[in-house]
Structure formats: structure tokens, C-alpha cells
Amino acid sequence: MGDYGGSWRYAGGGADPRRPVSTPTKRSRREYGDRDIGYGARDRGYDDRGARGGWRDGDGLAGGGDLMSYGGGLGGNDLGMGPGLGLAGGGVGNMGPLSLVGLPDEPTILGPGGRMVGLDGGMGGRAGGLNLNGVAAEADALRGNVDVLPPDASSTLFVDGLPQDCSRREAAHIFRPFIGFKEVRLVHKDAKRVNGGKVVLCFVEFADARCAATALEALQGYKFDETDHDSYALRLTFARHPGPRGPARDDPYRGGREHGDDYNQRPRGGGRR
């Protein structure tokens, strides 16, 4: 591992100085590549509903970002790059003098700065930025893929399958960890079957459709009570009629776009602050 960082530019003491710098970008790209983020691609593998891991990673690192909703892996890679580059930067700095001595006639090595010093300084100050940019670009590309939400996506989730004795607090507890979570509204209704008794429905409000989608994905099939007879499994869908409290005034992704969502056009100026 160390050899990699050290040889960032001049592999093995300048064995092949002309060799272009091989950035770690490749590796990360590959990782991005086999990331399975297609929305609703598969049929609910609850097992990977390591939801837990999923949203913690992505959302936690996203930092301002509902944008990263689906990007559980993005954050990770992002972080991975950071340290790596830092090392590289350091390597360059240390190697600078050596390289100069060893290969005085290889200007390209010096890079845009034309001077080792310049390059070094540049790396120090900008390394993060540069590479972050690179990552960001890839993230953007990915995001294009991630953006795909079902036509009926909205910022409100409709949750069914909660136990009758589920409290609002209990329900909220499940959704609170997700980025963009706003509130949960429980509704007690009579079951279709007369014998059925009550059924608890739940509407969960998120900042935007993507946040909602993330939670939906993660919690789909969530077993509320593992020990129970049929072990309640949550069923989540997007609410037909996005909430009154308005899908967050700052929600640009509200509701299905390619959908004649006239009902989505309700006044959102609720003024809830």
C-alpha cells in the first residue's frame, strides 16, 4: 500500500518516468459501476435491508444532501478517496527533490506549475479539491441514474402493516433516522374485513420524494415485530395524495413529473415554518 503512495509519480525510483500518473480514480469508478442502485430493480431483498447500514452510510456522509439519498456507496468512496490523495500529495512533496535530481529533463513531470515547488504547493492546497471534483463528476453521473424515481413518487410515504398497538412515537422512531424526515401521522381505520378490527395506517412526511424513496427502499418489508405470529412486515408506498403540510416548500422533486399530477398542484403555501 505504501509503495503505491510513494510511487505515485515516479514508480520505483523513476523506472518509467513518462508513465502518466495513474490516479486512483479508476478503482473508484469500478466500485461505482457495480453499485446496484436501480430503483425498484429487484424485488425487495429484505436481507440486504441492512437498511441500517445503508442509510447510515449514505445519509450520514451526505451532510447536506438529500441528493445522496440512494448513494449509500458514494459517501464511502468519497471518503476513501480523500485519505488516498492526501497520501499521494505527501508523496509528491517528499519525492520532489529526488525526482528533480533524477529526471531533470522531464518537464511534464513537473506538471502545470513548471516547478516542483509549485506543484507541491498546488497539491497541498488543492489536492482535495481536484479529486473531490473528480469524484463529484462521477457522483453526478451516478446521480443521473439515481434520480430515477417512480412516476408516483412523492414526499409522503404511505405505510401499512403496522401493528394495531403501534404508537405514533414508535412509528416515528423508525423513520426519524432518515434524512429529510419530517413527521409521521398515524391513522386508525377499520379494516376492510368486518372481523378484522382496526388497522393502523401511517403517513410519513419527508423533505422530498427522494428522501422518501430512500426510506421506502430501506424499510420495505421491515419486520416490526420479529416474534409475532405473522411478523408484521411494513409495506411502504408513496402516498397517493401528498400531505397537506405540504411536501416541504423547499421540495423541488415533489411528486411524479411524468404524471398528470393535477392533485399535486395543491397550494403549498401553507406557511408552516
Add this chain to the structure above:
DNA sequence: AGCACA
């Protein structure tokens, strides 16, 4: 499948 609150 089952969708309420304003």
C-alpha cells in the same frame, strides 16, 4: 391491496 390530515 388497504391512503388521512388540512
